[in-house]
Amino acid sequence: MSGTARTIEFDQPGGPEVLQWRTRPLAAPQAGEVLIEQSAIGVNYIDIQHRSGRYPIASFPSSLGIEASGHVLAVGDGVSDFRVGDRVAYIHLPIGAYTTHRILPAARVVPVPEGVPLDWAGVTLNRALTAQYLVNDSFPVGPAHVVLVHAAAGGVGQLLAQWATHRGARVIGTVGSAEKIALARAAGCHEVLISSDPGWVAACRALTAGEGVHAVFDGIGGAMFEQSLLALRPNGVLASYGTPAGPIPPFDIFRLNQLGSLHITSPSIFTFNKTTEALRARSADVFAQALAGVLRTDTPRLYGFDQAREAHADLAARRTTGSIGLSAR
Numbered sequence: 421m422s423g424t425a426r427t428i429e430f431d432q433p434g435g436p437e438v439l440q441w442r443t444r445p446l447a448a449p450q451a452g453e454v455l456i457e458q459s460a461i462g463v464n465y466i467d468i469q470h471r472s473g474r475y476p477i478a479s480f481p482s483s484l485g486i487e488a489s490g491h492v493l494a495v496g497d498g499v500s501d502f503r504v505g506d507r508v509a510y511i512h513l514p515i516g517a518y519t520t521h522r523i524l525p526a527a528r529v530v531p532v533p534e535g536v537p538l539d540w541a542g543v544t545l546n547r548a549l550t551a552q553y554l555v556n557d558s559f560p561v562g563p564a565h566v567v568l569v570h571a572a573a574g575g576v577g578q579l580l581a582q583w584a585t586h587r588g589a590r591v592i593g594t595v596g597s598a599e600k601i602a603l604a605r606a607a608g609c610h611e612v613l614i615s616s617d618p619g620w621v622a623a624c625r626a627l628t629a630g631e632g633v634h635a636v637f638d639g640i641g642g643a644m645f646e647q648s649l650l651a652l653r654p655n656g657v658l659a660s661y662g663t664p665a666g667p668i669p670p671f672d673i674f675r676l677n678q679l680g681s682l683h684i685t686s687p688s689i690f691t692f693n694k695t696t697e698a699l700r701a702r703s704a705d706v707f708a709q710a711l712a713g714v715l716r717t718d719t720p721r722l723y724g725f726d727q728a729r730e731a732h733a734d735l736a737a738r739r740t741t742g743s744i745g746l747s748a749r
């Protein structure tokens with residue numbers, strides 16, 4: 421295979437300014453691999469955590485990114501489930517999605533059905549697979565439940581609100597500022613609270629006649645963790661799935677006893693999608709929900725390939741809503 425790929429790399433941890441654009445030779449896929457000509461690349465919070473050094477990097481220079489979509493450009497020997505031209509997407513570790521072309525094991529790639537926009541799949545699969553396990557495994561959401569979704573105008577947050585509402589649950593959302601309320605409501609939240617308001621926990625409890633919610637989906641972390649616990653009813657479940665506001669402070673497990681036999685889980689998408697079978701089945705569920713209109717496939721915000729620094733800065737500064745990514749075209 422001749423030609424080159426453009427990649428975004430970094431040589432040491434740091435701010436968005438450490439991202440560098442480089443050209444690398446394009447290799448041919450080996451046995452069991454596919455070469456993907458990428459269309460859209462997801463920009464996720466985990467990318468910021470890798471770039472900043474919060475999550476360690478094995479060696480430098482390093483690429484970045486865990487998800488993308490595109491078309492299969494070539495297949496290696498023995499690959500029978502994909503053909504040249506197929507529409508595909510992936511989430512994958514080790515990192516390396518910030519590139520125009522990517523070689524991956526075919527077993528870690530999923531087909532994107534006709535009708536599901538490729539750009540949406542490329543920047544949403546990670547977040548939608550997260551919502552998928554949160555509403556099915558971390559806390560199986562049903563019509564009898566009241567659930568709280570933090571950052572409900574954000575990427576995972578909007579998908580969670582859409583999915584939980586479809587399940588018949590009553591969904592209370594939080595957002596960081598008033599201008600995000602309309603988006604959270606459009607995603608299905610029945611009530612929306614402003615998380616910077618010191619009275620939001622009391623307001624949430626008042627909305628549930630003082631009982632609290634059955635589950636909190638907390639992708640914020642930091643000081644929000646303790647407030648999330650206070651919003652739960654006895655036997656409630658806190659799914660702490662992200663920490664952009666910082667690590668969870670040291671915690672005495674006896675607090676769970678005192679607050680009413682509460683449950684906490686700190687889940688990872690990679691546990692739920694470890695095998696090819698699980699990844700394909702859960703991705704098929706996500707795409708089925710998209711085709712059914714449960715998950716909205718609005719055109720996502722795509723930054724240019726050369727605007728990765730801006731995308732990182734905007735995500736970290738809470739200036740984005742919904743899922744965002746880079747165009748690889």
Ligand SMILES: NC(=O)c1ccc[n+]([C@@H]2O[C@H](COP(=O)([O-])OP(=O)(O)OC[C@H]3O[C@@H](n4cnc5c(N)ncnc54)[C@H](OP(=O)(O)O)[C@@H]3O)[C@@H](O)[C@H]2O)c1
Pocket residue numbers: 463464465466546547550571572573574575576577594595596597600615639640661662663664665666687688689690735736737738739740741742743
């Ligand atoms: N565990 C897993 O399997 C898994 C998988 C995928 C994603 N995640 C996590 O899910 C979370 C959401 O990811 P996303 O890509 O959809 O991001 P996002 O929700 O679109 O963006 C993060 C949002 O968090 C809120 N936030 C509150 N405090 C913040 C702070 N100090 N700094 C930055 N943001 C803050 C902001 O919303 P408001 O302004 O409305 O508060 C911000 O828009 C992230 O924590 C990510 O790491 C976890």
